[in-house]
Amino acid sequence: MGTLIDIQSLNLYYGTFHALKDVSMDIPEKAITAFIGPSGCGKSTLLRTLNRMNDMIPGTRIEGQIAVGGTDIYSREVDVETLRKKVGMVFQQPNPFPKSIYDNVAYGPRLHGIRSKGKLDEIVETSLRSAALWGEVKDHLKRSALSLSGGQQQRLCIARALAVNPDILLMDEATSALDPISTLKIEELAQDLKDRYTIVMVTHNMHQAARVSNQTVFFLNGEVVEYSDTEKLFSNPRDQRTEDYISGRFG
Amino acid sequence: MRSEVTQPMKASGKSPIKLDFRNEKSHLLDKIVPILLFLCAALSILTTIGIVFTLITETFQFFQKVSIMDYLFGTKWSPLIDPKSFGVLPLLSGTFMITIIACIVAIPLGLASAIYLSEYAHKRVRKIIKPILEVLAGVPTIVYGYFALSLITPLIRGIFPDTGVFNALSAGIVVGIMIIPMVCSLSEDAMSAVPRSLRDGAYALGATRFEVALKIVVPAALSGIVASAVLAFSRAIGETMIVTVAAGATPKLTADPLESIQTMTAYIVQVSMGDTPHGSIEYGTIFAVGMTLFIITFLLNILAQYVARRFREEY
């Protein structure tokens, strides 16, 4: 497996608050990497640096380097909209647009200039299939996305992200607002998707990280404490703090 | 143990601790304040009822002397000069010409500034501009009237030399300028209420700020925006001072905005300020026109509320 995302000595400040401290890691392609750690340790912050969603928070300052596919994504030549097209994101709360199911999925492709009805139909269908939602919604694509259940809405958001054909999918606690069955569905979905996409997920649920991911990164107070293969991290952690966290002694 | 938990505590003097829960303050104020507040509310409602009642009775008397058909469909309005004629259409057309010009000015500009404030402006800029808008909304309209007469009218006459000193275009533009702050402020409220998560969802798909504003925020805030537009319309219809000062006093059924016209409100001012005897049929016209105005703005306000409620659960 090659490295797709290469983070080097990354420091991030929200104003004077030092949120990420000297973070370095290689994230492999076509695999699932999980970020775990207690609340406020910087998992979401690191995730949002990967598609530069932090740019919109005033007062954010970044040092260090993040290369995606060999390109420094914070360099001047990088067009942030194109970057976000390649690095899709799914949020903690399902956030479908108040439009039809079809228009939600077609939103991204339309944004990037696809107008042909036939092409859009095709993208909508393949994206919904990839998100394991097609069977449930294929007969009422014109219905409002808000009429779907929470779990369906989240899969719709995944379909919407896949519709612009990204290479990387970021998932920030994408199942934490969902019931166990919907959670399981999305975990299975992530397993299926990792053959084609590189997935980076934040989770509060250690069992989920253990079940789904290939690599796990454990954060504490903005620092990487441990980064290794998921199996190894959970069965044989190197760091005492990791062991304390995964055995539920704090966090 | 068990019975102690499930049984309610006894209120008798077994406890060694003595607490006194009687109120030390007087309850008098608590009894008087609601009554006073109720009286205030009742007063304003009674006033409104009184106004509507006067309007209705006076209008009713007027239509005993003038046919309602002649009033509604007549194309000539000359109630003060013989031969008398009571067709309200010229006043209506004057009113709507002003209103439409005003909306053409106010809605795009108000919406554009709202988009700027809610989607582009820094928090600091917004903090400065919002109060300025509110001050602008509080400028007496007579000031706008002279602004129309002394600045906008000469400008228009510079371009179209045939324009009269009093004309609908100048007054309409300035009425529009006057209601921009209202449109902007209400639309901005509606757009700020669109959840951050929707914007994030669009940004994460590679949308630019402009695309997010136009394709996510505006559609999601549409109910509020439409409501602000309807209110703007209704505000323009009711505007009085600017049109009295700048649009002239010539009731005329015309489509030419460069001519002098008269609106319903300006007509009411003209008669109220003049020496028309009370109780005369001429004097009755202002109640009929006032009633017409009241019904139109009333319906528009209901429409605005309906629109705002209709699309509420959008997000």
Ligand SMILES: Nc1ncnc2c1ncn2[C@@H]1O[C@H](COP(=O)(O)OP(=O)(O)OP(=O)(O)O)[C@@H](O)[C@H]1O
């Ligand atoms: N916009 C912001 N401005 C200032 N500080 C922020 C901002 N966003 C996050 N922080 C701070 O940065 C730190 C890391 O936040 P982050 O959201 O990345 O944590 P997290 O690990 O995702 O936590 P959680 O598990 O609760 O989601 C926190 O201490 C938080 O208070």
Ligand SMILES: [Mg+2]
């Ligand atoms: Mg988080």
